[in-house]
Amino acid sequence: MSVLWALGVLLGGGLLVVVSPIMLLFRARRAQAKWVAVAGLVLAFFCVSKWDGAVQSEAIAAGFSSADDRRIAREAGFTDPEAWRLEKRAQAEARVAREAEERVARAEREKVEAEKAAKRAEYMAQIAAANDAACGQNLKCVADKAWAEASVYCQDYVERRAKFQFEWTDGFLERKFSRYRWHNAKEQQVTFIGDKVKFQNGFGAWQNMIYSCDYDTKTKTVLGGRVEAGRL
Template identity: 35%
Template sequence: MWKIIGAGLAGYFVLGLFAVTLDQLLPGRALREAERLQARQDEAAERQARQAARAVERRIREAAREARQLDREARAAADQAEQARRDAIRQAVCRRSPSCWADHHLADAHYACRASLESLARYRSRWTTRPGERRFTRVVSVADGGHGVIIYAGDRIELQNGFGAWQPHTYACAYDPERGTGLALSMQAGRL
């Protein structure tokens, strides 16, 4: 019985080997293998084409993003240029009006003239202004139609005399807008 089973298995094995060899010898098998190989190559080519298409789409999106950024930057530069042009026009118009030009430089004159005015005190000085209040209450003159020195005056300082008493004083300061410097011109006891 074992011989029969062994012979059957041996025959089955030989038959399988013959079938495999026969499949390899027959042209249909080689054709199927060639078709499978071609299909795999086609799939690989499709995959590469899809990857290339995605890469191109990514580059297009990046280029569009960069173009939008450049457009935003160009618009911002144009807006800044327009704002600078408007500011130049406003400043030119303000220069024609002495009161506008003097008001435009008033805050700068406060800081530029402060030390110069305080240095005129023989003993000590103190300002009587509150926060946000102006030190200069008058514009005495604006030279050269707004191109030269502006003379401001006020009476918001007190100087201590030799006896320690505080006296209010009037003062005048010449402010040069081109240089941003202030020079104290006079200091006298009294009010404006």
């Protein structure tokens, strides 16, 4: 089917669609008008499909892969299908080369960022090591750095020393361990001490307790401790 024939049939279907509303003005023709409209729509749809097929066939016969391919070629200024194929191949090769260059550049950037991150980590490790070395045998420095974590582990240690019920008496912002001393200065082990807990005895009476916790700041472990009645 030629393109011109398909166009003619499309126009004929369009006329049927236009004529049918006019027929509705006449009572005797209203029934026929509905069928004319339906027939016109079916014919228009048929013509559109035929038109598209004809356009596609013409483009393929001209040497293009599709009607859209020929349209894009014309927009790019190409009418020769062979020249257009060569141009598309060149564009594809350029795109592949560009993507490869981008991958190489991205890999190089990632490598540089990784090296920077490694240097930053090394520098921070050196700073941390220097701070630890400076802290060294300074009891206050070692205790202050370990106080928060030691309070968590040592609190559990103290609570497990209670035979019956226990009750902490420290305030919301008050430290449970108010004092400290060296347990082993060479190994940076500190004894934390406090008296902010009450233990219940076998008779149900409550008693204030003094507790101590020997904490290894390097291994972050509780080494032992003591709990006895009294106040600091």
